[in-house]
Amino acid sequence: MLDKNKAADIFGKIKKYSSADEVEALTYGGHSALTRFANNTIHQNVAEENYVVSVRTAFDGRTARATTNKLDDESLKRVVAASEKLAKVQHPDPDLLPMPEAGGGARSTQSDPIPSRYFDETASVTPEQRAEAVKKIVGVAQKHKLTTAGIFSTSEVVEGIFNSRGLADWYRQTSSEVSVTMLAADSSGWQKANSPNVAQLDAVTLAEIAARKAFESAAPREIPAGKYTVILEPAAVLDIVGFMFYDFGGLAILDQRSFLNNRVGTKLFGENINIWDDVGHALQSGAPFDGEGIRRQRVQLVEDGVVKRLVYARVTAERMKKSEYKDKVGQIEPTGHGFPIPNEMGEAPMNIVFGGTREPKTVDQMIGSTERGILVTRLWYIREVDPYEKILTGMTRDGTFYVQDGEIQYGVRNFRFNQSLIAMLSNVEEMGTPVRASGEESFDMVVPAMKVGEFNFTEVTKF
């Protein structure tokens, strides 16, 4: 495993080989393993080890990046030379900033140190242990006369950043994840969970819930598309709301590609919507510094439905302060959310935490209070239809149920939705307690289940 000292040695060589005004190295990689099963069989089972060094050089307003996973001296010389060659042919960019110094560039408002997210139990999981867990999941499937497909993965990763102004930061984390699909003849169910600590995962419980969804949604009936009250489980919430957060970066406003153009400071969502970006949250994950090494701040993006703040890389904050939008976008300062430079996307909040409600409801309570609606386990293949009204399309999947008179009645054929996120987050009638959730369309978040009125299903598929 690459450690901070070895990475610092590599950076020392890179500095020596470079003739640039400034130089930066990102180092990342680790071990990962994933056991994949389908048809009650482990059919793919992989492990990987890889470490990468990504070198950015800068000359008088010009910068470029070169990346390699070859860490011998000759390869390091070559990657430095490649970065310098790409940088030198460019026209100077007056907006390019000097590299940040250690502790510089952003206000240090990350009040609490982030919790350790490295667990020896996770790092030491063996292929045999993963197989045994899969065997238990298959046992659940066989007990219910179902077939199962899914994954059990574990990993140990490091991420570091060093620059020639003395900035040096390092982070390591373990991750583990179980995802289970249970398949019946004409229905299916799904559950997924992840944690830095493998001991927190309960594969059998996930399998039992997925199995229940599969057999309870058997023989799905077709009911007409239209506007329904929906109960979105947390994975469904995160997969759809995730499509708006790339618009919460300052550069998206400067580029005029954001649905928040002319909307920062306005009440866009319901008063029960509060959203933070908070890498230090106990249920969050990831490095506490951004692609330039700036420490990530805790930023409240939405307060009582009002879009309050955006996140900024250093360079975006400087540009925004000089722009025509500077008085319309709230507080402007580097927040530690920039992607590695150079890039076209700028920044984005990637550690989303939704606020809770004074009276959280369980999914069962939401069902109990619903006269007529649809319970959605998971959403799939979500894409943006309209970038300004934030209309998204996608499908329900793996457990969609009709609810009437406070009870689940039966499984239904899957729907296509075309739904404005703005409208959806203005129609949240009830919320659960925010939990760490994981889907397939967006990055992991801390989100609640939501009961949403007037959700717009436009078509029904064949199953």
Added chain:
Amino acid sequence: MKHIADWALNVANLRGASYADARLADDRSRGLATKNGKIGHAADSESLGIGVRVIADGAWGYAASDDLSRSAVEATAGRAVDIARASSRVKQSEVRLAPEKAVSAEWTTPIQIDPFTTSVEQNLDLLLKIDSELRAVKGVTLAETNMNFRREEQWFVSSEGTNIHQTKYTTGVGYAAHAFAGSDIQKRSYPNSFGGQWQNKGYELIGELKLVENARRVGEEAVALLKADQCPEGVFDIILDGSQLGLQIHESVGHPIELDRVLGMEANFAGTSFLTLDKLRKLRYGSDLVNVVADARQEHGPGLGTFAFDEEGVPAQCTPIITNGLFTGYLTSRETAHTIGANRSGGTLRAEGWNRLPIIRMTNISILPGEKPLTREQLIASTNNGIYMETNRSWSIDDKRYNFQFGCEAGWEIKNGKRTRMLRNPSYSGITTEFWNAMDAICSRDEWVLWGTPHCGKGQPQQVMGTGHGAAPARFRNVKVGSAYKGN
């Protein structure tokens, strides 16, 4: 490099693997991009490593490492065997591989100009010139361009005696103009959206696409869309341009014919398929005019799915997928071929890189052009009342690949054989087989282009792959239009 791969095979053999292969890959890429008159990014990347795939105790194991020292390679091979033995604890049957003759071969994408030998400065200047043309149009609020090159050199050896050295080149280029005004953001792209056109070619692709010549028009269309009428909702005859039809093929033909999906192997993530085994050679997939092939051979063209051998050493082939409307073939591998009674793999196993297990992927899934001469303008002229749609903007399909919805960047109303008013936010939706059975015309060879889809995601851990899709403009009767905006 072969001697390094042999270290892995020897250890796998000594540890009792019944089959082993090793892939060493040396991958190099360059990405250049501009945005609103400035360099967006300039980046080079390289990655070298080995992946070892084995069968032991009748089950699969795969291990990969960036360390090519002898001890590390041997440890990686040993790890693959250990993983395979762990896999065998949860199996219903033993892995069976369709036979394949051992080969020794060398192959390189035939290119005219190695893109890595071209001047970065001149390439950036070209992108900035396009950028300048786009922003010369009043109302364009964001201009983006990109140019990408990739070279993948790979050495494949197997315990059956196969030894292949293969090098593939890919070039991609494109640009987009965005226009924001009031409460609307519109966009036009060229030659295609989401990165432009990508092919297995050298730098010569850049010169073939008339990039600068089209930039002003693309900028003007982006701005014009802001004032265009909303595409109506209803049932219409539609004509799709070739690039949109390419993505339609990708989603509603290419994915459902992947045999691993059909067999449930992707059920947890990418999904399954409506094309169950009983439908082979029985399902009327489309109208008589619909002829689709999966063709990885060089003679099909320089698609992103063109190669000499797949990543388990099977030669590139052409498989008829839809023949005069009848469903006739799946994408298969050595492991899955027997499930449809085939005695050989169709050669579609591909991996993103050395650190990923090869899985069934699309090659070039192309609809064949019409045999009678027919241009796009003639097709429009023969349409009384319809909508012509161009360039993909959004795409979505269910996890069995029945129900789809696509949005396009721009549409034009067709009245009495003439393209009339421009329409913004065109979209259409349908059920896969109903849609393909509604195709009543397709343009001929002169309009046929082998499009590249560079970022197709599949597998766990997810792998991104380039696929090719030859297509020409085609007409579909009585299609549902405009549902994307219904109720919003």
